[in-house]
Amino acid sequence: MFIILLSACFCLLPLVSLAKGAVWQVRANDRVLVVQPGKPIRLAALDNDVTFLLNPIPGDAGTYQYQLVGFDRQWQSSPYPIARYTNLTGNEYAFQVRYQVRGGLSATTTIPVLVERELTEEWWFVPAVVGYVMLLLGAAIYFFLLYTFRQKLKVQHIRYRIAADLHDEVGATLSSIAISTRLAQKKVGDSRPDVQSILNTIMTDSEETIYTIRDTIWAINPDNDSLDKLFEKMRSFAFQVLTTQGVAFEFRYALPPNTRLTMNMDQRRHVYLMVKEAINNIAKHAEATKASIVVSLANEGIRLEISDNGRGFDMSADCEGNGLKNFRARAAECFVDLTIQSVLGEGTRMTLLVPTL
Structure with missing residues (x-):
């Protein structure tokens, strides 16, 4: 018995x-x-x-068992004294080794293993990247808005300058032509009816051109970008033209309070000129006793309805003289949905649906 115990001790040493x-x-x-x-x-x-190189087992062949705690879920067995790991992430591990010889296990050896974290494995890496991207995005938005704002300022400056030049130079020249024509009419008198006719034509053309220039100046001037000023100008013009012709005029503003809608310069100009032409047609050709302009809110933008109870016209007839092509051309140019309805003896209704910003 003593010999057996002694040999077992020598095997475990x-x-x-x-x-x-x-x-x-x-x-x-x-x-x-x-x-x-x-x-x-x-x-x-x-x-x-x-790669971990293990001390070989002397004597009889055995099995090597190892485990990298934090990476391996269970013990790994191998007949070879080697353990290899690839692509370890940054962390604290413990490498454990034991041997199995003739059914017996040796004591476990534990060696701490510290793997340095990569930059992408740090807890602050993702928040830092997100913050950096947000910073770049914010800077891009800021510079884009700043660029847009500066471009708008440049456009406004150009519009002010054009309006001033039209008013001071073209407007003054046309006014001078009109004044000179009146003086020429007085000097010529009734002795030269042919010359008087030519002077009347010059006078009429110059006055109409002055009104057109004034409308253009009004549309270009940035101070008139407000919708309230647009509708007030429509109301004032229609009232001035129609009441002098004995036409009862009603302007109904049905937009909700604090409505924040805008039109660009081209839209305001074309819409005003279309309404102006419609009012002139009512005054000159419709033989109406009542007319109205109704401004209301639609899903697509703003709806304007100009209607009268005049004699109307046949929509199927050749209407080249009525300026319908001019209306449609203006509407197409500023992306306005135009509808014209007219029945002989029942009047005319023109509807403008203006998309707003």
């Missing part, structure tokens, strides 16, 4: 000694690391190929 120095070398990316008892093995973030 190599296992105990091996447990104290189970790992004799560590290689990281073909670089040899020093293994010091009681100290952790430190690996760099780029050490993506790590």
Whole structure:
């Protein structure tokens, strides 16, 4: 019995000694690391190929068992004294080794393994990237808005200058022509009816051109970008023209309070000129006693209805003289939906649906 116990003790001695120095070398990316008892093995973030070389089992063949706690879910068995790991993430691990010989297990050796975290593995990396992207996006939006604002200022400056030039130069020249024509009419008198006719034509054309220039100046001037000013100008013009012809006029503004809708310069100009032409047609050709302009809100934008109870016209007849083509051309140019309804003896209704910003 004593001999059996003694031989068993001699068989366990190599296992105990091996447990104290189970790992004799560590290689990281073909670089040899020093293994010091009681100290952790430190690996760099780029050490993506790590090999643990184990002390061989002397004597009879056995099985090597190892586990990298934090990476392996269970013990790994191998007949070879080597353990290899690739692509370890930054963390704190514990490499454990034990041996199995003739059904017996040696004591477990544990070696701490510290793997440096990569930059992308740090907790602050994702928030930093998100913050950086948001910063870039915010800067891009800021500079875009700043550029847009400066462009709008440039456009407004150009519009002011054009309006001033039209008023001071073209308007003054046309007014001078009209005044000179009146003086020429007085001097010629009734002695030259042919010359008087020519002067009347010049006078009429110059006055109409002056009114057209004034409307253009009004549309270009940035101070008149408000919808309230547009509708007030429509109301004032229609009232002035229609009441002098004995036509009862009603202007109904049905937009909700604090409506914040805008039209661009081209829309305001074309819409006003279309309404102006419609009012002139009512005054000159419709033989109406009542007329109205109704401004209301629609899903697509603003709806304007200009109607009268005049004699109307036949929509199927050749209406070239009525200026319908001119109306449709203006509507198409500023993307306005135009509808004209007219019945002989029942009047005419023109509806403008203006998309707004």
